[in-house]
Amino acid sequence: xxxxxxxxxxxxxxxxxxxxxxxxxxxxxxxxxxxxxxxxxxxxxxxxxxxxxxxxxxxxxxxxxxxxxxxxxxxxxxxxxxxxxxxxxxxxxxxxxxxxxxxxxxxxxxxxxxxxxxxxxxxxxxxxxxxxxxxxxxxxxxxxxxxxxxxxxxxxxxxxxxxxxxxxxxxxxxxxxxxxxxxxxxxxxxxxxxxxxxxxxxxxxxxxxxxxxxxxxxxxxxxxxxxxxxxxxxxxxxxxxxxxxxxxxxxxxxxxxxxxxxxxxxxxxxxxxxxxxxxxxxxxxxxxxxxxxxxxxxxxxxxxxxxxxxxxxxxxxxxxxxxxxxxxxxxxxxxxxxxxxxxxxxxxxxxxxxxxxxxxxxxxxxxxxxxxxxxxxxxxxxxxxxxxxxxxxxxxxxxxxxxxxxxxxxxxxxxxxxxxxxxxxxxxxxxxxxxxxxxxxxxxxxxxxxxxxxxxxxxxxxxxxxxxxxxxxxxxxxxxxxxxxxxxxxxxxxxxxxxxxxxxxxxxxxxxxxxxxxxxxxxxxxxxxxxxxxxxxxxxxxxxxxxxxxxxxxxxxxxxxxxxxxxxxxxxxxxxxxxxxxxxxxxxxxx
Amino acid sequence: xxxxxxxxxxxxxxxxxxxxxxxxxxxxxxxxxxxxxxxxxxxxxxxxxxxxx
Numbered sequence: 001x002x003x004x005x006x007x008x009x010x011x012x013x014x015x016x017x018x019x020x021x022x023x024x025x026x027x028x029x030x031x032x033x034x035x036x037x038x039x040x041x042x043x044x045x046x047x048x049x050x051x052x053x054x055x056x057x058x059x060x061x062x063x064x065x066x067x068x069x070x071x072x073x074x075x076x077x078x079x080x081x082x083x084x085x086x087x088x089x090x091x092x093x094x095x096x097x098x099x100x101x102x103x104x105x106x107x108x109x110x111x112x113x114x115x116x117x118x119x120x121x122x123x124x125x126x127x128x129x130x131x132x133x134x135x136x137x138x139x140x141x142x143x144x145x146x147x148x149x150x151x152x153x154x155x156x157x158x159x160x161x162x163x164x165x166x167x168x169x170x171x172x173x174x175x176x177x178x179x180x181x182x183x184x185x186x187x188x189x190x191x192x193x194x195x196x197x198x199x200x201x202x203x204x205x206x207x208x209x210x211x212x213x214x215x216x217x218x219x220x221x222x223x224x225x226x227x228x229x230x231x232x233x234x235x236x237x238x239x240x241x242x243x244x245x246x247x248x249x250x251x252x253x254x255x256x257x258x259x260x261x262x263x264x265x266x267x268x269x270x271x272x273x274x275x276x277x278x279x280x281x282x283x284x285x286x287x288x289x290x291x292x293x294x295x296x297x298x299x300x301x302x303x304x305x306x307x308x309x310x311x312x313x314x315x316x317x318x319x320x321x322x323x324x325x326x327x328x329x330x331x332x333x334x335x336x337x338x339x340x341x342x343x344x345x346x347x348x349x350x351x352x353x354x355x356x357x358x359x360x361x362x363x364x365x366x367x368x369x370x371x372x373x374x375x376x377x378x379x380x381x382x383x384x385x386x387x388x389x390x391x392x393x394x395x396x397x398x399x400x401x402x403x404x405x406x407x408x409x410x411x412x413x414x415x416x417x418x419x420x421x422x423x424x425x426x427x428x429x430x431x432x433x434x435x436x437x438x439x440x441x442x443x444x445x446x447x448x449x450x451x452x453x454x455x456x457x458x459x460x461x462x463x464x465x466x467x468x469x470x471x472x473x474x475x476x477x478x479x480x481x482x483x484x485x486x487x488x489x490x491x492x493x494x495x496x497x498x499x500x501x502x503x504x505x506x507x508x509x510x511x512x513x514x515x516x517x518x519x520x521x522x523x524x525x526x527x528x529x530x531x532x533x534x535x536x537x538x539x540x541x542x543x544x545x546x547x548x549x550x551x552x553x554x555x556x557x558x559x560x561x562x563x564x565x566x567x568x569x570x571x572x573x574x575x576x577x578x579x580x581x582x583x584x585x586x587x588x589x590x591x
Numbered sequence: 592x593x594x595x596x597x598x599x600x601x602x603x604x605x606x607x608x609x610x611x612x613x614x615x616x617x618x619x620x621x622x623x624x625x626x627x628x629x630x631x632x633x634x635x636x637x638x639x640x641x642x643x644x
Binding site: 500501502508511517518521531532534535536537538553557 | 601602604616617618626627628629630631
């Protein structure tokens with residue numbers, strides 16, 4: 001995917017179809033080309049444990065089952081250099097001049113299913129992955145034990161090609177480890193190791209397996225049963241992770257020392273082979289896809305869904321759906337379920353032929369629009385079409401109603417349906433009409449901060465009663481004018497609060513909140529108003545305690561604001577009277 | 592290349608310096624009081640200390 005333009009129901013996708021250099025229609029997979037190819041490269045499918053040729057079938061189940069030529073590895077068709085595969089191909093299906101093809105498709109919806117990458121344990125040097133031959137990853141183990149693997153299913157260890165008798169598995173390598181920036185559980189590793197232990201017990205009953213773990217997370221259907229079967233089959237589970245691996249240089253055997261936290265004893269064990277049960281990481285293409293489809297990511301780096309409970313397969317960008325690992329680590333069953341759900345959601349959308357747009361969208365008054373274009377770049381959904389010298393236009397089907405454009409518009413040309421500027425101004429005036437000095441004025445975003453306030457309330461948390469909360473759909477809806485108006489009306493303290501970065505319900509709208517806040521602090525300082533009177537906080541729906549704590553801090557701050565400061569702000573921030581425009585003299589009318 | 596920038600917490604007044612990567616998208620909070628009211632002081636020198644806190 002090179003480019004995606006448009007919006008729900010009307011996407012235009014530009015796809016680059018890479019050149020195969022072998023005609024898949026003609027190729028009958030005879031393999032003569034691969035036999036004669038002189039190039040040998042590490043086979044990616046076999047995790048580099050064996051080699052492949054420059055012309056090869058990527059993996060046995062590939063569809064179409066025809067050869068491809070990797071031009072980066074190929075010596076070329078220069079007869080002096082090589083050209084041997086083309087010579088032996090009787091069907092003449094090799095074409096060195098094949099070119100990438102760029103295809104354009106009109107699509108109504110997009111399903112993102114870009115999968116995952118596996119954690120590279122090189123950085124965890126204590127496990128010696130790059131130093132010891134007999135330390136392998138769980139992916140390499142899969143290839144070694146597989147009948148279609150590099151050893152043809154003969155299970156041997158890398159150092160001496162002998163069958164290992166004592167195998168140690170180390171769990172959570174690259175998972176649940178905040179120190180290396182991977183605090184999340186990879187979800188699949190525990191069950192994968194349990195499966196491997198059962199596989200070993202079945203094929204090689206004399207092999208002793210020991211699993212070092214933090215917690216075994218066997219929470220799916222029949223998973224606990226599998227775990228029990230693994231233990232019954234003789235696999236030893238030690239609760240505790242080894243801190244180090246040492247190798248015997250003569251035998252290449254590995255010694256692990258770990259504290260068994262169940263018994264409280266330090267255990268030293270020798271193994272023939274150690275398998276690092278590596279976690280999963282977001283696919284390397286996430287950033288590109290994220291930018292193409294304006295998707296946001298969670299703090300773990302996976303794509304964020306529109307709503308974790310109500311829209312778990314929908315992206316915040318309408319018409320885009322997720323399936324599999326790109327949204328969060330999950331096993332095959334959950335991935336298949338999500339793929340089915342994503343296909344259903346996309347199918348329902350296409351079958352309906354029409355969509356119901358959000359009630360809260362922005363509206364542009366073409367007459368008031370000054371064609372400045374400030375609104376277009378701040379829209380996280382790309383829902384505003386604007387070209388230099390032209391009036392901006394809202395694509396209502398793509399608009400999610402964050403109100404960011406309304407806050408950015410300097411000419412009051414944008415109105416947010418149901419959350420208009422006039423309504424907000426009326427709320428500000430009404431709240432601060434009486435005893436404004438005693439109030440903390442709070443703008444809270446609908447999805448997180450306002451819910452955080454609710455959480456504080458339903459949890460019966462105590463906090464000062466001085467706050468007055470005004471709900472906005474997004475913190476980015478709060479315009480500079482709204483904050484200044486609150487100060488003009490005598491607010492001692494104004495707090496703007498919204499979702500945490502990773503939780504923003506409008507992709508990345510709250511980044512504009514930060515930019516506006518910076519400008520406002522500068523403006524306040526310039527006007528001689530203490531900038532500390534304007535505060536910013538990210539409060540999630542679950543952070544009722546944080547909401548209560550912030551309210552206490554705001555109340556403390558309010559008490560420090562003097563009557564003089566409030567009066568000065570009201571005066572200093574008052575809008576300057578507009579200079580009367582010089583009336584143009586009427587042009588002389590010719591008789 | 593990362594540039595060292597100066598920030599000020601608008602809640603507790605703590606000023607500190609932090610390396611900022613170009614195009615960095617990071618939620619900021621005060622290292623002292625955890626408040627999110629973090630003002631970017633651009634290239635303004637740090638008050639009181641040479642290396643920040």
